[in-house]
Amino acid sequence: MSDNTRSEYPLLSGKKLLVAEDMQLNQFLMAQLLAGHNLSLTFVSNGLEAVKACQEHAFDLIVLDIRMPLLDGVGACRAIRKLTNPNALVPIVAITAHMFEEEQLRFFTMGMNAAVIKPVEKDTFLPLLSRLLSSPLAEEKYLLSVDLHSSLQIDLSYLQRIGNNDPAFIKMMLDSFLENAESLQQRLDLAISNTDTQQIGDIAHQLKFSLGVLGIRALDEKLSWLQESASRTETADIEWFLEIGKRLQIKIRMIAEHARASQQHYQQLLTGNT
Numbered sequence: 001m002s003d004n005t006r007s008e009y010p011l012l013s014g015k016k017l018l019v020a021e022d023m024q025l026n027q028f029l030m031a032q033l034l035a036g037h038n039l040s041l042t043f044v045s046n047g048l049e050a051v052k053a054c055q056e057h058a059f060d061l062i063v064l065d066i067r068m069p070l071l072d073g074v075g076a077c078r079a080i081r082k083l084t085n086p087n088a089l090v091p092i093v094a095i096t097a098h099m100f101e102e103e104q105l106r107f108f109t110m111g112m113n114a115a116v117i118k119p120v121e122k123d124t125f126l127p128l129l130s131r132l133l134s135s136p137l138a139e140e141k142y143l144l145s146v147d148l149h150s151s152l153q154i155d156l157s158y159l160q161r162i163g164n165n166d167p168a169f170i171k172m173m174l175d176s177f178l179e180n181a182e183s184l185q186q187r188l189d190l191a192i193s194n195t196d197t198q199q200i201g202d203i204a205h206q207l208k209f210s211l212g213v214l215g216i217r218a219l220d221e222k223l224s225w226l227q228e229s230a231s232r233t234e235t236a237d238i239e240w241f242l243e244i245g246k247r248l249q250i251k252i253r254m255i256a257e258h259a260r261a262s263q264q265h266y267q268q269l270l271t272g273n274t
Contacts, residue, residue: 011130013038015060020050020076021095022068026118030063033122047071051079054087061133062087064112066096074110081111091132095120109240152251154258155215171266173213174259180210181256185249192245195238200245201230207252216255 017039021027027043034041042057044050046068054062062080064073071079077092094107094115107115113132116125156170163169184203191199204226211219226244 009037009126009130011133012126014040015133016040016042016058017061017063017129018042018044018050018053018057018059019063020044020047020068020073021063021065022046026065030120033120033125037126045069047073047076047079050076051083054080054083055085058085059087059090061090061129062092064092064094066094066107074107077107077110077112093128093132109243152216152218152255152258154255154262156262158213158215167266167269171263171270174263174266177210177214178256178259178263180206181252181259184210185252188245188249188252192242192249195242197230197238197241200241200248201227204230204248207248211255214255214259219251 012034017034019027019030019041021030021043022045031041031043042053042059044053047064048070050062050064051071053059064076066073068076073094073096077094080092081088091113092111094112095118096115097118114128116128159170159173163173184207187199188203190196191203204223208220208223208227211217211223226248229241
């Protein structure tokens with residue numbers, strides 16, 4: 001399928017795109033989204049067809065839906081990156097209905113260059129494709145923005161409630177958390193150095209409880225995933241799993257900084273009451 005009208009994004013003009021999407025309705029939507037930019041579009045319905053198309057034809061950019069039958073987008077990307085033709089180096093964009101930060105890391109570890117959440121928006125998708133096509137080596141990684149600071153804010157309402165808003169009790173709990181966080185950081189450093197996925201899973205389990213006391217729930221699903229995946233991570237995914245562990249270290253440090261600020265606040269309250 002091609003469209004020969006003048007393109008608002010000149011870098012798209014004349015380019016060949018492969019789009020792997022199993023739902024016909026979404027194929028229609030993607031065709032409409034890309035209409036009017038002088039693109040040559042090839043649609044396939046699953047990951048196996050995408051790999052086969054890449055073995056037989058040359059493309060300038062590849063768009064892979066993550067959830068597809070027979071072979072998903074991650075598997076297709078992995079297979080395409082192992083090809084011996086030029087398609088092994090072209091930019092690949094992941095399309096998915098929802099995405100955790102860790103899933104973004106997995107996509108990039110597997111060789112993808114960008115990740116986009118459905119529904120795809122024209123005003124952001126087309127500039128993204130242009131940026132990817134403007135990079136000859138396709139080395140840039142485009143992540144969706146993640147507001148870590150807002151999602152990791154401490155909510156001390158639970159501690160205030162069970163401790164009758166006693167500053168001494170709340171400071172004691174914060175002291176305990178910070179001591180535990182330091183220990184978990186040290187263990188996490190060692191586990192990552194030793195490629196000990198089981199230990200990373202155990203740390204995630206302990207951290208989930210500690211964060212719950214501070215009212216932080218944004219990481220619950222991610223920590224549960226780490227715990228559940230620790231014993232069944234395949235060799236091909238080890239690098240991705242360790243990358244998630246490293247990202248967890250950053251988050252622990254951020255939360256610890258917030259906890260120290262709260263700790264100082266309650267210390268000042270205690271000092272003022274003496």
